[in-house]
Amino acid sequence: MVLKSFVEVDIDSHFPLENLPYGIFIIKSSEQQQQLPHPCVAIGEFVFDLSVISSVGLFNGPFLKDSDCFHQSSLNKFVGMGRPAWKEARTTIQKLLSVDEPTLRDNAILREKSLLPMSKVQMLLPTIIGDYTDFFSSMYHARNCGIMFRGPENAINPNWFHLPIAYHGRASSIVVSGTDIIRPRGQSHPAGNSPPYFGPSRKLDFELEMAAVVGPGNELGKPVDVNEAADHIFGLVLMNDWSARDIQAWEYVPLGPFLGKSFGTTISPWIVTLDALEPFSCDAPKQEPQPLPYLAEKNSKNYDISLEVRIKSAGQEQESVLTKSNFKHLYWTITQQVAHHTINGCNLRPGDLLGTGTISGPEPDSLGCLLELTWNGKNSLNLNGLPRTFLEDGDEVVLTGVCKGDGYKVGFGTCSGKILPAQN
Amino acid sequence: MVLKSFVEVDIDSHFPLENLPYGIFIIKSSEQQQQLPHPCVAIGEFVFDLSVISSVGLFNGPFLKDSDCFHQSSLNKFVGMGRPAWKEARTTIQKLLSVDEPTLRDNAILREKSLLPMSKVQMLLPTIIGDYTDFFSSMYHARNCGIMFRGPENAINPNWFHLPIAYHGRASSIVVSGTDIIRPRGQSHPAGNSPPYFGPSRKLDFELEMAAVVGPGNELGKPVDVNEAADHIFGLVLMNDWSARDIQAWEYVPLGPFLGKSFGTTISPWIVTLDALEPFSCDAPKQEPQPLPYLAEKNSKNYDISLEVRIKSAGQEQESVLTKSNFKHLYWTITQQVAHHTINGCNLRPGDLLGTGTISGPEPDSLGCLLELTWNGKNSLNLNGLPRTFLEDGDEVVLTGVCKGDGYKVGFGTCSGKILPAQN
Ligand SMILES: [Ca+2]
Ligand SMILES: [Ca+2]
Ligand SMILES: [Mg+2]
Ligand SMILES: [Mg+2]
Ligand code: NI
Numbered sequence: 001m002v003l004k005s006f007v008e009v010d011i012d013s014h015f016p017l018e019n020l021p022y023g024i025f026i027i028k029s030s031e032q033q034q035q036l037p038h039p040c041v042a043i044g045e046f047v048f049d050l051s052v053i054s055s056v057g058l059f060n061g062p063f064l065k066d067s068d069c070f071h072q073s074s075l076n077k078f079v080g081m082g083r084p085a086w087k088e089a090r091t092t093i094q095k096l097l098s099v100d101e102p103t104l105r106d107n108a109i110l111r112e113k114s115l116l117p118m119s120k121v122q123m124l125l126p127t128i129i130g131d132y133t134d135f136f137s138s139m140y141h142a143r144n145c146g147i148m149f150r151g152p153e154n155a156i157n158p159n160w161f162h163l164p165i166a167y168h169g170r171a172s173s174i175v176v177s178g179t180d181i182i183r184p185r186g187q188s189h190p191a192g193n194s195p196p197y198f199g200p201s202r203k204l205d206f207e208l209e210m211a212a213v214v215g216p217g218n219e220l221g222k223p224v225d226v227n228e229a230a231d232h233i234f235g236l237v238l239m240n241d242w243s244a245r246d247i248q249a250w251e252y253v254p255l256g257p258f259l260g261k262s263f264g265t266t267i268s269p270w271i272v273t274l275d276a277l278e279p280f281s282c283d284a285p286k287q288e289p290q291p292l293p294y295l296a297e298k299n300s301k302n303y304d305i306s307l308e309v310r311i312k313s314a315g316q317e318q319e320s321v322l323t324k325s326n327f328k329h330l331y332w333t334i335t336q337q338v339a340h341h342t343i344n345g346c347n348l349r350p351g352d353l354l355g356t357g358t359i360s361g362p363e364p365d366s367l368g369c370l371l372e373l374t375w376n377g378k379n380s381l382n383l384n385g386l387p388r389t390f391l392e393d394g395d396e397v398v399l400t401g402v403c404k405g406d407g408y409k410v411g412f413g414t415c416s417g418k419i420l421p422a423q424n
Numbered sequence: 425m426v427l428k429s430f431v432e433v434d435i436d437s438h439f440p441l442e443n444l445p446y447g448i449f450i451i452k453s454s455e456q457q458q459q460l461p462h463p464c465v466a467i468g469e470f471v472f473d474l475s476v477i478s479s480v481g482l483f484n485g486p487f488l489k490d491s492d493c494f495h496q497s498s499l500n501k502f503v504g505m506g507r508p509a510w511k512e513a514r515t516t517i518q519k520l521l522s523v524d525e526p527t528l529r530d531n532a533i534l535r536e537k538s539l540l541p542m543s544k545v546q547m548l549l550p551t552i553i554g555d556y557t558d559f560f561s562s563m564y565h566a567r568n569c570g571i572m573f574r575g576p577e578n579a580i581n582p583n584w585f586h587l588p589i590a591y592h593g594r595a596s597s598i599v600v601s602g603t604d605i606i607r608p609r610g611q612s613h614p615a616g617n618s619p620p621y622f623g624p625s626r627k628l629d630f631e632l633e634m635a636a637v638v639g640p641g642n643e644l645g646k647p648v649d650v651n652e653a654a655d656h657i658f659g660l661v662l663m664n665d666w667s668a669r670d671i672q673a674w675e676y677v678p679l680g681p682f683l684g685k686s687f688g689t690t691i692s693p694w695i696v697t698l699d700a701l702e703p704f705s706c707d708a709p710k711q712e713p714q715p716l717p718y719l720a721e722k723n724s725k726n727y728d729i730s731l732e733v734r735i736k737s738a739g740q741e742q743e744s745v746l747t748k749s750n751f752k753h754l755y756w757t758i759t760q761q762v763a764h765h766t767i768n769g770c771n772l773r774p775g776d777l778l779g780t781g782t783i784s785g786p787e788p789d790s791l792g793c794l795l796e797l798t799w800n801g802k803n804s805l806n807l808n809g810l811p812r813t814f815l816e817d818g819d820e821v822v823l824t825g826v827c828k829g830d831g832y833k834v835g836f837g838t839c840s841g842k843i844l845p846a847q848n
Contacts, residue, residue: 044706130554131596157677163611164619167679168592169632169684172555172771173644182645184768187716196586198716219596221606240488247768253581256593256680262770264644292611292622344608344671345847346686347596360768373787409806423645423769 002407006105007115009044010167011035011167013035014402014411017043020093021235021270022075025121027047037073042413043097045118050093058103059342061088072243073130075271079234080350086234087094090275107146114309123269125176126237127213127351132169132240132265133341134209134355136160137332139234139285139363141360142408144372161289164332164340169241169355177268177415181242183393183422184263188246196250200422203245203377204391207358208368208399210327211239212334214352218342226297226339230274232348236303236327238415239355240270243262245390247369267353268399268415276410280304280403284333294343295336302328305412307359307401309368313386314394320383323373325359325366327401393421426831429521433468436834438826440465442703444517445659445694445836447501449545455683459546461497465695466837467521469542475515476538482520482527485512491648498552499695503658504774510658514699515681519758542654542702545764547578547693548601550661551775552783553635556593556689557765558779560584561756563709568796585713588756588764593779594686601692601790601839605666607817607840610689612670620674624846627669627801630813630825631782632733632792634751635663636758637695638776642766650763654698656772657758660727662692662839663779663821669795669814688810691777691824692839704728704827708757718767719760726752731750731783731825733792737810738818743809747797748782749790751825817845 003017016023020041027035032186040047048404050070054058059070063085069078078085096104104111136142139156142165146155159165175181182206189196215234218224224232241261307328310319332340337354358368367373370390373381380387391397396418402411427441439445443789444465450458451488464471474494477483483494487509493502502509520528528535558564561578566589570579583589599605613620639658642648648656654819665685672684708724729751734743756764761778791797794814797805804811815821826835 027709046621112685131594134638159674159677161614163675166682167673168594170555170770170775171595172562172641172776173769182769186768187646189583195713196583196716198718209791217596220599223609244768251587251589252678253583254676254677255589255674258590258592259764259768259770289619292620294622298666327837333460340683343598344610344683344687345606346594346683349596352596360504 003051003094004099005043006099007044007046007097008221012409013044014409014413015042016408017045017094017097018405018408019272019410020090021272021276022126023122023269023271024074024126026114026124028122038251039070039072039075039078041093046115047118047121048093048097049114049116053096056110059089059092061092064090075126076125076128076351079127079213079215080217083231086273086275104138105379123176124173126269126271127172128169129351129353131351132171132174132353132355133166134169134357135332135337136165136357137330137337138357138360138368139331140329141358141368141372142363144360144367148376162291164337166341169265174264174265174267174353177266179266179417180420181264181417182420184244184247184259185422186244186247186259187250189250201244201246202390205243205245205370206309206397207241207243207389208307208323208325209239209241209355210236210401211267211356212236212354214348214350214354217349218347219262221345223342223345224338225294229335229338232338233274235271235273236277237271238401240266240397240399240414240415240417241355242266243369266417267356268412270413272410272412274309276405277303279405280410282328285331295339297333297335300333302330302333304328305401305403307399309400311383312396313383313392316384316386318384319398323365323367325361325368327359329359329361330356388419391419393419395419428523429467429519430523431467431470431521437468438837439466439468439519440832441518442832443696443806443834444514445630445700446550446728447693447695448498448548448550450548451540452544452546460600461549463494463496463499465517466473471542471545472517472521473538473540473768475639477520480534483513483515483516485516487512490691491540494647496641498775499550500552500775503551503637504641505637507655510697510699523729529809547600549598550693551694553595553598553775553777554658556598556777556779557590558593558767558781559756560589560779560781561754561761562784562792563755564753564786565782565792565796566792568784571801586715590765591680593689597686598689598691598777601690601841603690603841604844605688606844608668608671609709609846610668610671610683613674625668625670626814628843629667629669629794630733630815631665631667632731632749633779633782634660634665634825635691635780636660636778638772638774639777641773642771644771645769647766647769648762650719650759652760653759656762657698659695659697660701661695662825662836664690664821664823664839664841665779666690667793690839690841692836694837696834696836699729703829704834709755711755718729719763721759722756724757726757727827729750729825731823734822735807736820737807738814740808740810742808744824747791749785749791749792751783753783753785754780759791763790815843817843819843
């Protein structure tokens with residue numbers, strides 16, 4: 001069954017009434033001085049300004065009636081309110097935008113105030129990210145990296161099948177889709193006994209990931225039960241975890257990735273809620289060995305989200321598809337990630353970001369980064385005639401993600417970034 | 425030469441007029457409802473409320489006159505203003521508290537409003553910490569850990585002498601001195617082929633560290649020059665990077681420490697400024713091989729800060745000294761840390777925390793954690809008759825740090841935390 005809005009929504013749009021992803025926008029080159037960022041949802045080619053709807057009292061349910069959560073410049077307050085508030089917001093917005101509901105449909109002034117063409121707005125980061133964690137949850141990615149660096153015998157480290165491996169990432173350098181990425185400089189080390197050299201990264205890569213946005217947090221010292229973890233996840237975004245493989249290779253022993261990652265991480269502006277993704281849920285892969293009890297969930301769920309990475313090189317008109325993968329390939333679920341992250345008492349806070357790790361699939365054309373696709377630069381890709389191992393200056397990388405429903409799509413839009421040359 | 429205040433300051437106090445460390449306090453069990461946190465400096469046994477001084481217009485220099493930086497509930501705004509504002513604040517406060525200056529000395533009402541006994545206030549975290557990074561800058565610590573886990577042949581990984589190794593830490597679980605630490609639970613792995621087990625950590629440890637508090641940040645993509653890095657550091661705090669060695673050992677390959685660290689990190693409430701530490705600066709150790717140009721500084725500076733760790737076990741009256749070390753043992757300087765952290769374009773933000781890593785010295789009684797002091801639990805310590813390898817429930821660990829001047833001290837107070845039993 002397809003929901004119908006009075007706002008025109010193309011059949012291929014990522015943003016029908018079934019989706020309603022949340023974001024933060026400002027009006028571009030506004031006439032009004034000091035235009036503040038506001039929460040919104042996407043509908044077709046429009047953003048729907050929730051601060052306007054809240055101001056006129058149309059959020060009249062018990063959780064949202066007296067809340068200023070839609071008068072904030074980030075979504076942190078709203079995502080921290082939890083599932084009952086999210087449900088109430090979704091029901092209210094679906095009703096207000098429905099073709100059968102006259103409140104907005106028949107009120108031209110309110111429509112004009114609340115529905116703004118996407119071309120007139122700029123999207124910002126949806127939440128203030130207190131901490132960002134990146135997991136390593138694709139078995140295919142873990143295995144390929146292991147084969148490349150340690151050989152096929154010890155491809156996957158023994159701990160990998162027992163716990164969702166992760167590291168703390170850098171929150172300050174997370175940027176929203178569309179932000180240019182400056183090629184990082186740093187130390188690298190050629191093979192053998194030669195000294196390290198310094199310069200712009202020669203092995204700049206993307207990583208196809210998604211990330212969970214934390215809803216209500218947990219108190220320091222109080223773990224989240226794996227079977228209640230879904231209530232702590234507001235939704236998902238697309239994420240490109242840009243990686244400088246040469247910097248990373250030289251620095252990461254023994255304390256993990258640092259400057260090879262922290263020069264920039266791009267996320268999509270739209271958070272698609274777990275409620276919108278629910279029709280696309282599917283069984284997660286069977287886990288063997290069986291995880292320890294704190295990771296064993298009654299209902300082990302993934303989502304069927306088709307992912308694609310395209311690249312457009314400087315001077316080329318055409319994009320090339322680099323890879324096609326799917327969120328459902330992940331071995332460790334996002335609820336297991338939350339349970340593991342908090343089992344030691346670590347506190348998550350609303351708006352925190354939990355990256356999945358590179359989402360590689362089983363096939364050679366479903367690998368989630370150039371490291372795997374070119375086997376660490378050994379095999380060139382062919383981009384409409386141009387050879388490519390790692391990213392070149394001017395390359396624009398575009399991630400997309402979409403769930404295909406019966407007569408509609410629930411999508412994430414795009415997550416893109418262009419490589420600028422290293423500075424001085 | 426010793427500066428003299430009209431506030432009585434004991435000769436052994438950490439907080440004479442030469443120090444003036446910054447913190448954030450609230451009044452304990454305040455009669456006033458909704459007492460807000462305020463910036464202050466410490467003087468003797470008092471906190472000096474800077475919001476009061478600002479309100480009456482006594483910060484009358486060009487940088488602070490019209491600023492609301494002392495009407496914030498964190499120091500982020502003030503530390504972000506940079507050295508000229510810090511100098512102005514220091515000069516103003518030293519003058520106002522001087523025995524020769526009548527403004528405050530002869531105004532009983534203003535004195536009572538602005539000078540509060542430390543016993544009546546509670547100290548909070550001094551800044552909102554956007555990101556927390558932990559370095560690994562003591563050669564003695566790196567070598568000891570290497571010998572324990574990889575043997576004496578490969579004790580220090582080849583990259584260590586070329587760059588200040590670091591990892592991203594968890595910002596959400598940083599707590600202020602005096603906060604109890606709940607023993608974390610998690611996965612560990614005994615030797616051999618047995619499966620991992622789950623439970624409370626059996627190898628809970630402290631790490632004696634200090635941390636730099638970032639002042640003005642840098643823009644994403646714009647590295648900080650090593651010779652200008654000191655202008656980006658407001659001051660130092662004491663830090664205890666609590667560590668669960670069993671959890672850490674099982675999880676850390678290949679992405680570094682995660683849950684073995686993120687259950688809690690304790691810092692002292694007082695930030696001692698680099699200006700106050702300047703009389704105690706000393707040459708940093710000679711570096712061999714010479715670092716790459718971006719890390720080569722004209723003036724390679726450490727500080728002579730005596731550090732001590734004491735422990736008090738449940739049921740014992742007496743504290744035992746566990747170790748005595750010194751900040752000057754660090755191989756990589758805090759300015760090199762800033763230059764390295766930003767060389768890839770990573771942006772630091774005001775209030776960010778850069779931990780030094782465990783500060784071990786060359787002697788057996790100057791090692792900065794129980795892992796080293798007991799050689800991974802092999803050698804018991806004797807705490808007034810009690811044997812001890814790792815931390816037990818009820819143990820309270822107290823870090824102190826102090827610079828010894830001629831007739832005065834510039835100190836950090838204490839950084840303490842007590843271990844509570846694991847939950848359920
Ligand atoms: Ca990643
Ligand atoms: Ca540490
Ligand atoms: Mg990144
Ligand atoms: Mg810690
Ligand atoms: Ni507003």
